[in-house]
Every structure is written in C-alpha cells, then in structure tokens.
Amino acid sequence: MRTFATILAFAASAMAYSVTAPTNATGFSTSGQNTVSWNMVSTDAANFTIVLSNQQVNPPVQQILAALVVGTLGTIQVNPPSTGWPTGSGYQINLVANSQQLSSILAQSDQFSFHAPTSSSGSSSSLPTTSLVVPPTFSGQSTSPSASSPSGSDSSSDLNPSTSDTSVTPQNTNAAASMGVQTAFFGAVALVGALLV
Structure with a gap:
C-alpha cells in the first residue's frame, strides 16, 4: 500500500x-x-x-x-x-x-x-548595407524622368504663352486702335467737306 x-x-x-x-x-x-x-x-x-x-x-x-x-x-x-x-x-x-x-x-x-546579444548586432549591421544600396538606384531612375520631364514641360510652357497670352490680346488691341484712327480721319474729312460747301 x-x-x-x-x-x-x-x-x-x-x-x-x-x-x-x-x-x-x-x-x-x-x-x-x-x-x-x-x-x-x-x-x-x-x-x-x-x-x-x-x-x-x-x-x-x-x-x-x-x-x-x-x-x-x-x-x-x-x-x-x-x-x-x-x-x-x-x-x-x-x-x-x-x-x-x-x-x-x-x-x-x-x-x-x-x-551578449550577438545575433541582433549582426542583423543591425546588415540593414545599413541594404539602405545604402537602394538610394543610388532610385536617384538614377529619378534623373532620367527629370531630364525628360523638363523638356516636355518647357515645350508646353513655350506654347501656352505664345498662343493665348501674347497673340490674342495684342491683335484685338491693335485692331481697336486702327479702327479708332480711321473713324476719326473720315470724320475730319467729312467736317472739312461740309465747311467748304
């Protein structure tokens, strides 16, 4: 027992x-x-x-x-x-x-x-190596689009001012001025003609 x-x-x-x-x-x-x-x-x-x-x-x-x-x-x-x-x-x-x-x-x-935590120190040393390799890759990609995009943006910015801002407004202003000069000239001729009669 x-x-x-x-x-x-x-x-x-x-x-x-x-x-x-x-x-x-x-x-x-x-x-x-x-x-x-x-x-x-x-x-x-x-x-x-x-x-x-x-x-x-x-x-x-x-x-x-x-x-x-x-x-x-x-x-x-x-x-x-x-x-x-x-x-x-x-x-x-x-x-x-x-x-x-x-x-x-x-x-x-x-x-x-x-x-001592030897494994964590080894993993932390590998992380900066990866982060140092990545930036040159992105900088190389960012320079090629930036080289092409300014040319596209320059061409579009050159077209916009010449077609809308510079050409339309001065043409309307010159036409109005020439019409005013012609009207004043014909008015003066008519006034002289009336005086001579």
Whole structure:
C-alpha cells in the first residue's frame, strides 16, 4: 500500500509544471526581453510567479520577474529588472507558488548563463548595407524622368504663352486702335467737306 502511494506521488510530481526555456544551451540575453516557457497539466496551479535565482553568488539572487502568470499561456516574455540583467552563470528560473512564497518551488529550469546579444548586432549591421544600396538606384531612375520631364514641360510652357497670352490680346488691341484712327480721319474729312460747301 505504501509503495503504491509513493508511485502515485512520484507520478504526480513528474507531471507537474516543467520549465522548457531557458536551457543551459540557450541561456538569457543581457539585452531586451527574454522568453520563459513551460509545460503544465490540468492538476497544476492556475498561476504562479517567475523568479530569477542564483544560489552560487553571495548574496544569493532572488529576483521576481513576473507575478500571477497564467499557467495556460505556456510562454511569456519577461522584462529585465530595474537594475538590468545580471551577467555570469549559475542562474535558474523558478516557478513558485506566489510572490510571498519564493521557497515553494513548482518547477525549476536548468542552470544557464547570460550572454551578449550577438545575433541582433549582426542583423543591425546588415540593414545599413541594404539602405545604402537602394538610394543610388532610385536617384538614377529619378534623373532620367527629370531630364525628360523638363523638356516636355518647357515645350508646353513655350506654347501656352505664345498662343493665348501674347497673340490674342495684342491683335484685338491693335485692331481697336486702327479702327479708332480711321473713324476719326473720315470724320475730319467729312467736317472739312461740309465747311467748304
């Protein structure tokens, strides 16, 4: 009977919360957010608190990263503490019952180390190379339309003033002036003729 109870207790503990990330291979980055992942079963507690722990340093580290985490999420991004991420090795992620019971550990990760974000620096260095290549391509395309468009705009601007503004208005003005001069001349001749008679 005692053996059966021991087996049941061992099976229950084996099926409880288990931390799947971080691992010894992946670790945590010293910059930005880090991922904590876990597995759970239906008999596990509905929520827990995530604690960053290191018992190999003096004084020991017990830093709460997230409280009242919903267990069914399976993964969460944790922010660095207000003092920033530490450096070194021997760290673990503990899933504890709540923020008041840090020693009541539900699950514990492998020991891991913090590492510099080498992958993000490599991706950022490749982005400027792409942005430097693009502008010459666009500038080359923009010079050819600009070379053709001014010629088209110049020709259209040359036609518009000559046909509408310059030719029509002065012709009407000259015609009106010549008509006025002729009328005055014939009026004067008629007046002289009347006086002679």
